[in-house]
Amino acid sequence: MIRFKFRRSTIAGMTVALAATLLNSIPVSAEDQTTRKNLTPLAANQALQDTSANVIFLNLPISFPLPPRFIKGTIMVPGKALLEGLGYKTKWQADERKLVAEQENKPTLVFWAGLAQAEINGKKITGPPAASFIDQQVLWIPLRLAAEASGLRVTWDAANRYAIVTDPLALPRFSVMTKIDNGLAESPLKMLEYMKQTFKLDVDFVQVGPEYYRQKTMVMIAAGDPTALMLLEDPYVFQDELMSSFSIDLTKDLEDYPRLKELALTAPGSRVIDGKIYGVPRPGDPHNASFPAIRKDWLDKLGLIQPQTMEELYEVLKRFTSQDPDGNGKHDTIGLTGYTNEFGLGTLSWVEHAFTGNPARFTIKDGKVIDYAVSTEETQALQWLARAFKDGLLDKEFAAVSMQQVSDRLRSNKAGLAALNINEAAALTGDDSVWLPLTTVKASSTSVPIAPWNTQGNGTYIVSKNSKLGAKQILAWLDHGIEKTESGGWDTLKDWQLPDQQAVNSLFGQSDMLKRNSSLDSLPAAIRSEYEAAIKSWKKISYSNTSLPEASSLLQTGQYVEFNRELEQLKLKVIMGESTIEDWTNFISKYTASADYKAMLVEMNQRVSTRVK
Incomplete structure (x- = not known):
């Protein structure tokens, strides 16, 4: 097995380079409020030198294969790209060297190569200073004439020397990005149309899968290009100064939305900096987290019952590995699989949970921070x-x-065993396999049973400083979506579809995974009842008063990153036999005696003290 390792400095350099590349390549797409007063209608006779031109389309899906140009004071653009972006169907008639564009309820437009004229609904228009022309196999046409004939408005920013094209009838627009927990990304047309009609707002809805969500948000923030409303998977990885640099202070605006304010102050994922609220946690069922799920059909075939202790589970894994549970006549199965991440054991961390009794490394006991990473x-x-x-x-x-x-x-x-959340386990269940979440697992018969727990919360929404829409409008939109989700109001919409429900669950959260869960609804009744029994068992266990989600801000950023990474890397070496348990205990002895460790615990205890106050 070959493993490639990158230094943190290398990764940071790559991120900076990527951010710089994005910043240089992203076209300007938002109007600057400070220059709006300088906008005036673009004059047809404005005298400018022949050169490249800058054009901004606000809330219009238009991009050009080649940059616009100034020709004789007229901005010329690729005609086919402009007109098709505006919804026209175009046809090039080579014999007459003309481009014809047609669209229902819009005027028919005609442009001739080499002629300083056009036709709008059969009426000839003459006089543009620059004639349409062909270059690089593209017909170039006057921007202003084509855009205004389509009902758009073209304005000129004299101070910054660019044209802005807007639709005076278009609805205000903002962008939203969330993590699609179920891995599906179909467009939720019914939900978006309902929200559009209710709030008279258009939304650019971006869905990103869980594997790359964190990287995507990091790159967008580094590039200065977050969406207006953006879900942060773990808001605590951003230091206070950075968080407040790209997020809007929502404190005053939240006074009008008590539901959101309550989430912002009490739910996991809350970010309050110097008494100011910078995020609204997405509602979520804290038990909707990764937990061991097992192949029930393999258990049945081998005559086994569901294990409850770690030793019983070990024996099941041995049988899964050696007794051909899939019946293909080959010894090609393994008991347990999973993946790690740069901050820990990833989907194998449930084993730590089983032995320590806590879903995360740090917990709070009697007002003090306890570190289970250094425990027996x-x-x-x-x-x-x-x-x-x-x-x-x-x-x-x-x-x-x-x-x-x-x-x-x-x-x-x-x-035959992997850490999965409820939706992931249900998605894997079909005619050929039955995945069942373990009702519980514990270190030994005398140990306390554990349950899945999402320590970091379900993500936190921020309103970015990039937003051109007021925070109140965005919060009203979010609040309504959450209210409708909690009340079950979406189900009453006509022709409500599965992609809509999945998008709602990802966007507005699921505070109870037993309700309106399309993943569970798709299961056979007998299997669904076993899922429900497991969830009901989990709900008897809570870690809400002992969890410390803020710990990630110290472990994953700042001066303690490398210090703690050394600990996590040694875990891997011990598991793979490259280091011994004696190496581990010796390391822990030195680790806990170090000045960095003591300073880290002091900082964590200070945060707990502040939070309690």
Whole structure:
């Protein structure tokens, strides 16, 4: 197995370079409020030198294959690209060297190559200073004439020397980006149309899958191009100064939206900086998190019952690996698969949870921060994983594979256990496989059972300073969507479709995964009842009063990143047999005695103290 390692400085350099590339390549697409007073109708006789031109289309889906030009004081643009972007169907008639553009309820437009004239609904228009012309196999036409004939308005920003094209009848528009938890990305047409009619707002809705969501948001923020309303998967990874630099202070605006204000102050993912609110957590069921799910059909075939302790689970994994549970006559299955991330054991961290009894590394007990990474229970978790790796029960590639590669393994019947959330497990269940979430798991028969828990919350929405729409309008839109989701009001819409419900769940959150969950609804009744039983069992367990989501701001940013990465890398070495448990205990002894460790705990305890006040 070959593994490639990158230094953090290398990754940071790549991010900066990518951000710089984005900044240089992104066309200007938003109007500057400070220059609006300088906008005047573009004069047809405005005398400018022949040169390249800048044109901005506000809320219009138009892009050009070649940059616009000034010719004799007239902005000339690629005709086919402009007209088709405006909804016209175009036809080039080579014998007459003319371009004809037609659209229902719009005037028919005709432009001739080499002639300083055009035709609008059969009426000849003459006099443009520059004639349409062909260059680089493209017919260039006057921007102003074509745009205004289509009902648009063209204005000239004299100070910054660019034209702005707007539709005076267009609705205000803003952009939204969220993480699609179910991995599907069909357009939710019914939901978007309802919100458009209700708020008289158009929305550019961007859906991004879970595997690359964090990277996508980081790049967009680094490039200075976040969407107007953007979900941050983990808002705590942004230091206070950075968070407030790209997010709007929502404190005053939230006074009109008590539901959102309550979320912003109390829900996991809350970001309050110096008494100011900078985000609204997306509602979510805290138990909708990754947890061991098992192949029930494999259990049934091998005559096994669902395991409850880690030792019972180990024996099941041995049978999954050695007794051909998929019945193909080959020994090509493994017991457990998963993937890691740069901050920890990723989808194998449930093993740590089982032994420590806590879903995250840090917890709060009696007002003080406890670090389970340096506990005896953490050592037991590493011993369990190291034994599973050595015995061939754990995927040998777990430290190198991606989320998608793990998904491929599961779909191709290569593994019998993996950490999945409810929707992921349900999606894998079909005619050939039945995945069932474990009702519980615990270190031993005398240990406390655990349940899945989303320590970081379900993501947090920020209104970015890029937004050209007022924060109140965006918050009203968000508040209505959340209210309608919680009340079940979406179900009453005519022709409500599955993509709409999935988009609603991703966009506005699911506060209870048992309600209006299309993933569960698709399961056979008997299997669904077992899912429901597991969820109801989980709901008896809560970590809400002991979790410390703010810990990620120290672990994943700032001066403690490399310090803690060394600890996480040693975990991998221990699991894969490259280091011993003795190496681990010696490392922990030095780690906890270090000045950096003591300083980190002091900072965490200060944050807990501040939060309690």
